[in-house]
Amino acid sequence: MKKSKVINVSNVSGGVGKSTTVIELATYFGSKGYHCLVIDADMQASATDCIGDKGLPIHDKELKTLNKQIEQGNSVLKALDNCLIESVSSDLSDVMVEPEIIEEVIQKTEVHNVDLCPSSIRLCQTDKQLTDDITRSAINRLSIALDIVKEKYDYILIDNSPAQTLVSTNTLLASDLNIIPVKLDRKSLKGMILSLKNTLSVMKRNRKEIDVKILFTMVARRGRTEKLMIPWLKEQFGDMILDTLIPYQKKPAQDASLKNKQIVWTNTTLGFAYKELGEELLRVLEGVENDKAARIIQ
Ligand SMILES: Nc1ncnc2c1ncn2[C@@H]1O[C@H](COP(=O)(O)OP(=O)(O)OP(=O)(O)O)[C@@H](O)[C@H]1O
Ligand SMILES: [Mg+2]
Numbered sequence: 086m087k088k089s090k091v092i093n094v095s096n097v098s099g100g101v102g103k104s105t106t107v108i109e110l111a112t113y114f115g116s117k118g119y120h121c122l123v124i125d126a127d128m129q130a131s132a133t134d135c136i137g138d139k140g141l142p143i144h145d146k147e148l149k150t151l152n153k154q155i156e157q158g159n160s161v162l163k164a165l166d167n168c169l170i171e172s173v174s175s176d177l178s179d180v181m182v183e184p185e186i187i188e189e190v191i192q193k194t195e196v197h198n199v200d201l202c203p204s205s206i207r208l209c210q211t212d213k214q215l216t217d218d219i220t221r222s223a224i225n226r227l228s229i230a231l232d233i234v235k236e237k238y239d240y241i242l243i244d245n246s247p248a249q250t251l252v253s254t255n256t257l258l259a260s261d262l263n264i265i266p267v268k269l270d271r272k273s274l275k276g277m278i279l280s281l282k283n284t285l286s287v288m289k290r291n292r293k294e295i296d297v298k299i300l301f302t303m304v305a306r307r308g309r310t311e312k313l314m315i316p317w318l319k320e321q322f323g324d325m326i327l328d329t330l331i332p333y334q335k336k337p338a339q340d341a342s343l344k345n346k347q348i349v350w351t352n353t354t355l356g357f358a359y360k361e362l363g364e365e366l367l368r369v370l371e372g373v374e375n376d377k378a379a380r381i382i383q
Contacts, residue, residue, distance in 0.1 A: 089122070089238040090370050091231060093260035093295075095245040095253060097283070098276025102266045102302035102331060104131040105348065106362075107244040111136075112347040113363035115198035119239035122191065124227070125204035126177060126256045127246035133203040136194040138174075178207040181252065182214055184230035191234065196347070200238075212251045224291075227255040240370075247276075249283060257287050262370065263295050266302040266331075269310045298369065300362070302331040327369075329362040331355065 092110070094103045104127070111121045125132040147168055154164035175190045180202065192201050215223035231241060243256045257263060263284050267277040277299065288295050299322060304311050319326050334355040349359040 089231075089235045089241045090262065091241045091243065091260040092366070092370075093243045093245065093256050093263045094266065095243075095256065095263060095284075096265050096267065096273070096276050096280045097247050097249060098268070098273045098280075099247040101268045101273055101276070102300075103127075103247075104135070104244050106264065106266055106300065106302070106331070106359075107132055107242045108135050109347055109349045109359040110363055110366065111199045111240070111242050112196050113349050113360060114240050114367075115196055116349075117363075117367075119198065120237060121199045122202065122234065122238045122241045123194075123199060124177065124202045124231075124241060124243040124256070126208070126227075126243055126252055127204055128206050128208035129246060130204040130206070132244045133176075133201065133205070136196050136199065137201050137203045138192060143169075174203075176203045176205045176207065177252075178205065178211045178214075180230050181208075181211045181226050181255065182218070184226045185233070187230040187233055208252065215251045223251050224254045224258055227252075227259040231259050254287060257284060257295065258291055258293055260295055262298065262366075264298050264300050264327075264366075266300045268303045269301060269305075269308065269314050274314075296369075297325055298327050299325055300327045300329070300331065303333040304330045305333045327362065327365060329358060329365050331358050331362065 094107050096103060107123060111123050114121050123132055123136065125137070130137075151164050151168050154167060155161060159167070175186070177190070180187050180190050187202065190202055192203060194201050215226070235241070243260065245253050245256055265277055265280045265284075267273050281297065281299075284295065284297055287293070299318070301311075301315065304315075315330075332354050334353060349356050349363070
């Protein structure tokens with residue numbers, strides 16, 4: 086019987102490669118025969134756009150319904166909300182309200198061995214729904230949901246938005262390993278510090294052990310900051326830094342989508358790096374060690 090390991094990918098900095106890392110790792114693990122579930126916990130839904138059901142384009146019939154609703158006295162916003170928002174299928178925002186329905190929300194994807202719990206813009210209302218509902222804890226809904234499906238998957242990978250919300254506290258508390266992708270610039274390093282502090286304080290407050298790893302992404306081959314900072318950060322953070330460096334590559338998504346496949350299957354340095362990362366993480370996940378993270382808290 087399977088008992089999946091949950092890998093959270095988060096950073097309060099935007100555009101550091103969180104979604105790319107989740108999709109590429111899930112694709113790689115899936116190809117190796119591991120059953121994976123991707124949880125899209127970002128209301129911008131990049132992971133869903135990448136591997137989920139592509140929503141149908143808006144067509145004439147819907148426009149007629151919209152006009153009819155307005156004729157009947159509905160406001161434009163109400164009519165749009167009824168037709169566009171209400172008609173979308175369930176997603177993570179529904180699971181956060183009612184974790185017990187997770188199995189109905191999970192979709193199969195075209196990526197081998199990879200399922201998806203999709204997201205949508207509706208997730209922007211979830212924090213309010215969670216605070217308004219005082220009948221159950223607001224921070225362990227995702228853990229409850231994942232407990233229901235854990236036996237079906239080897240790995241569950243969670244993509245986060247950069248925002249620190251109740252949803253992101255849920256994703257942290259549901260995870261065994263939190264990967265923080267970091268670009269080596271000032272803004273992203275600041276984001277790394279805030280993300281580390283937040284992870285460690287969530288761990289402490291909730292007496293939950295989560296392994297923490299830092300992943301350098303978009304590393305420029307001849308970058309000055311990279312040359313200075315990588316050895317220094319490695320010395321300070323030790324094992325917390327993953328060995329694999331994800332290189333910067335121009336237009337990686339386009340290159341991959343041109344061939345209708347993920348980056349990991351492109352014959353590029355970036356593709357090889359994601360394979361290497363997959364292998365490194367499989368080793369890490371075999372023996373999730375946590376003492377380094379604990380040491381940094383003190
Ligand atoms: N190694 C790379 N080299 C160059 N560009 C990359 C690399 N990895 C990802 N990108 C591109 O950078 C952009 C941001 O990547 P991605 O969406 O994965 O980041 P993110 O952290 O999920 O962003 P957000 O915070 O907006 O969710 C995308 O256009 C992606 O194609
Ligand atoms: Mg993203």
